[in-house]
Ligand SMILES: Nc1ncnc2c1ncn2[C@@H]1O[C@H](COP(=O)(O)OP(=O)(O)O)[C@@H](O)[C@H]1O
């Protein structure tokens with residue numbers, strides 16, 4: 443087991459080997475993942491690209507311990523979390539402490555304002571409320587949505603909601619961030635701003651980040667890309683264009 447201090451310094455890498463996921467049984471079974479192999483170093487931001495239905499969301503959900511793979515092997519840092527079955531004893535703690543999710547749909551809590559949506563998890567984790575809200579404000583400002591800090595989610599545009607959801611995923615400084623098409627509803631400038639923040643985050647906190655996308659605006663920013671097609675992954679070098 444790593445201590446918190448080691449975790450902060452070294453970060454958590456991601457390794458996936460031979461991952462498979464079958465939904466359902468018998469005649470109606472769908473083999474969504476057939477052979478997924480992937481490594482992300484601490485501090486690295488990789489792209490995951492593939493056509494609709496190729497298994498991108500399924501892969502993120504397996505890695506985020508939201509659904510159970512059918513076979514294969516996954517590690518976070520030096521902990522094997524899955525080896526033909528879950529090895530991690532507390533999946534809720536794994537999700538809460540290690541994984542920051544940016545979903546395709548933002549899923550903000552409707553009765554909390556924007557600031558408290560972002561500050562909620564850090565407050566639940568024991569951070570003083572004022573400190574959590576201050577950090578939330580900083581993240582919202584960095585994501586160009588600081589002026590909406592006191593608004594209710596229902597009062598925001600789709601793009602604003604998505605930027606709040608990104609701030610929320612970053613608020614706990616999780617060692618792993620899984621983002622499912624985070625820039626889809628954003629214009630070019632804001633999409634690149636989000637990628638800049640994710641890259642800064644990766645560098646500063648050694649966060650390992652996977653970004654599912656088919657957004658042409660951000661694809662050139664990745665140094666390394668995994669393509670997924672029909673449940674199988676292929677690695678490719680990216681342009682790594684500076685942000
Ligand atoms: N809960 C589910 N039950 C059955 N099949 C599913 C389920 N979720 C996804 N699938 C199927 O698995 C395949 C991969 O889906 P998904 O991971 O959502 O792809 P992507 O995110 O790349 O569009 C698709 O054929 C999809 O229909």
Ligand SMILES: [Mg+2]
Nearest residue numbers: 498499500622
């Ligand atoms: Mg998807």
